[in-house]
Amino acid sequence: xxxxxGKFYATGKRKQAIAKVWIQSGSGNVTVNxxxxxxxxxxxxxxxxxxxxxxxxxxxxxxDVSATVMGGGLSG
Numbered sequence: 001x002x003x004x005x006g007k008f009y010a011t012g013k014r015k016q017a018i019a020k021v022w023i024q025s026g027s028g029n030v031t032v033n034x035x036x037x038x039x040x041x042x043x044x045x046x047x048x049x050x051x052x053x054x055x056x057x058x059x060x061x062x063x064d065v066s067a068t069v070m071g072g073g074l075s076g
Contacts, residue, residue: 017072026064028054033068041074 007024030051032040041047054060 015072018070020068022066023063025062028061029064031066043074046074 007022009020009022012019012021030037037047037050041050051060054063054065
């Protein structure tokens with residue numbers, strides 16, 4: 001994980017899937033491959049799973065999350 005002036009970065013991998021994620025202070029915007037989360041993951045259950053850590057910590061409206069994902073399909 002790295003920090004570049006309040007911006008945090010992490011990479012996750014599983015099988016052929018790779019996710020690069022940036023988190024920074026913001027207003028709760030979540031984008032995946034430059035699309036809004038609901039436009040990228042068209043299933044409410046997937047959106048809920050992705051937002052769960054922010055929901056559990058009460059920080060849903062405090063951070064912006066931007067992800068670049070490759071491989072693995074939507075649920076990967």
